[in-house]
Amino acid sequence: MLHLADIRENKDEYIKALTKRNFDASSIFDQVISLDDKRRSTQTSLDNTLAESNKLSKEIGMMFKNGEAHKANILKERTVKLKEDSKDLQDALATTIAELDQLLYTIPNIPQDSVPAGKSEDDNEEVFRKGAIPTLDEGSLPHWELAKKYDIIDFELGNKITGAGFPVYKGKGARLQRALINYFLDKNTAAGYMEYQVPHLVNEASGFGTGQLPDKEGQMYHAGIDDLYLIPTAEVPVTNMYRDSLLEEKDLPITCTAYTPCFRREAGSYGAHVRGLNRLHQFDKVEIVRLEKSENSDAALDGMVEHVKSILDELKLPYRILRLCGGDLGFTSTLTYDFEVFSTAQDRWLEISSVSNFKTFQANRLKLRYRDADGNKQLAHTLNGSALALPRVLAGILENYQTLTGIEIPEVLIPYCGFERI
RNA sequence: AGAGAGGUGGCCGAGCGGUCGAAGGCGCACGCCUGGAAAGCGUGUAUACGCCAAAAGCGUAUCGAGGGUUCGAAUCCCUUCCUCUCUGCCA
Structure with a gap:
């Protein structure tokens, strides 16, 4: 706030x-x-x-x-x-x-100067685009068809066990997913982010600290008996590690990465755009979080954007970067870049990462401060981003790398998968 | 899950109804001492909010959290969370 x-x-x-x-x-x-x-x-x-x-x-x-x-x-x-x-x-x-x-x-964060005015996602500003969109063969399939054809993701099985939006990954599908997680974590730690494994349920104070509560109460699963919330993103537990903290300026920046499953109720979502992996109640994500001193946070955000770009470049996926307009900007953010990968068989862009600078908005709630060089206490700046969210990256790979006889594995993932095609 | 013990400042630890924001120690900072260091000595060392233009200063709150008893609570009572020990259960 x-x-x-x-x-x-x-x-x-x-x-x-x-x-x-x-x-x-x-x-x-x-x-x-x-x-x-x-x-x-x-x-x-x-x-x-x-x-x-x-x-x-x-x-x-x-x-x-x-x-x-x-x-x-x-x-x-x-x-x-x-x-x-x-x-x-x-x-x-x-x-x-x-x-x-x-x-x-009820007051959202102050958008930065560069944020364009706008009502909806249609007003977001494309700031970067890279990667050739492949020309697919006749008879190419969307990822949910491919998942069935190669028996790597079973949506019906998830329906049976839990309900819609909880897919089961099988065989090479499961292995590819694990490969992506490991690859992302390796990229992030190589860039200096410290790896963490954190709880997947959080208490109310944590949900409040990062801004999910009270605004988005209905978007989180709540374990009523123990009054705990299933995390919608690793941002919540990771950032809350530093709740009620007074850091020294020399400790900054603090950079963390964590893989977690994410749980979202997605109340109100429906229709064709939620098919397959496009929108799930449970999905995997590797997150990066930074705590910065105030004068560094703008540069830090740019650095995070460059970092995510380098991952997508290595995966050789066609993607673009959007600067979110005021109407689409998250409640807690001052500036957000969304990364979208082109889903060729669906002929649409899928959001796979969102990189944001919250400035002091979260820190104010978290009571997260640092002592600067002059000995004054000030609120730290928090930033985070997905690097990356799994299911849509997976969808992008399946669709863009498909051939009539199988799905190629991006070169950089082969050592992680142990196979070259599905 | 049951029984017991306990949660005090950056850390250890005393206090168990009044002058206690809290002894003592450690740590840390500064100063003295020293050729330099160590030791020693001295001084200082929490956070939030309010008053004030601001600093100084003053006031208020905070001894896990919340409530109560009392003129007065770190100290007594209730609720709750957490930690430890023993028993049980279990990946």
């Missing part, structure tokens, strides 16, 4: 930037500021009341000690009113803070 001091300082600028999201912040900012004023004055009154109360208590204590019980009992009566007042002020303060937070939760 946004920082109160920042809102006060940059109000007009923020309002303008938020119009790119089609979000009108003017009245909400006024409410926020007036609530914050109220919070402060209430805090002051409460502090004064408590100070007086503390003072009296000390005096009473001294009196009892000096054997002046009678005087002490008289003084006690004066504390009754103070106690009532402080109780009321405490309640008022709690209410005001709750209202303030409630309001702050």
Whole structure:
């Protein structure tokens, strides 16, 4: 969430930037500021009341000690009113803070200057494209047909075990998936990211820290008995490792990578575009996360983009990079680049990575700070990206590398697979 | 899962109703000492919020978390989370 001091300082600028999201912040900012004023004055009154109360208590204590019980009992009566007042002020303060937070939760992050205005994904700006789109033979198939033909992914079996959106990978399909995970992790660690294995269920505080809660509660699976959430992305557990932390500037950047399955309810998704691997309730993903000092985060985002590009270059898949417009930008992000791979047999682009700079938006919730060279504490910047999300990369490989007699394996994956074609 | 013990500052550890944000030690920073270092000595060493233009300063809160008793709680009571030991179960 946004920082109160920042809102006060940059109000007009923020309002303008938020119009790119089609979000009108003017009245909400006024409410926020007036609530914050109220919070402060209430805090002051409460502090004064408590100070007086503390003072009296000390005096009473001294009196009892000096054997002046009678005087002490008289003084006690004066504390009754103070106690009532402080109780009321405490309640008022709690209410005001709750209202303030409630309001702050509804305000999305401030888009950067380079973010184009726009309503939907149609307004995203293509900034890069690479890789030849192959000309497929007559009779080429979409990946779900290929999966059946070569018996490498069984969607029906997943339906039986769990339900739609939980495919079963078999034989060379499973092996190819594992190869991709290992290849991605190797690429990421070679680039300096530290590998982690993290929990796949998180508590409420973690979901809140990275911004999934309370906004996207309905998108996560919830294990009610233990009040835990299945992770929708490794971003949640990985970033939350650093919740409530005060780092030293020399510790930064901190760079992490983790492979996890991801679980998403995808409520509201339906239709032909969710076929096959295009949209699943459970999928695998290798994620990269960076914590940066403020002045470095823009460059860090560019570095992450270059890193993901290098992976796709090695896989020799046709892809493009989009700069998301304000309307399509995630709630917590200031700038996001989506990577899409071209799915030849479906004749459409599939999102396979999303690389974002959240600046201090998550850190503010996470209480993730660092001490800079001057000894001042400031919020760290958090960034993350997929490197990469598996199913659609798999779909891209199956479709783009298909021949009438089998599916070639991208050269870079052959050592990981142990076979050259399916 | 059952029984017991416990969660205190960066770490160890005392305190078990009042002057306790909290002894003592370690660590860390600075200074003295030294040719230099070690040792020794001295000083300092939490976070958040509020008041203040700001610094200084002052106030408030924080001894796992939340609530309660009390004029007053690290200390007493309740709830909850976590850790350890023993028993049980188990990949």
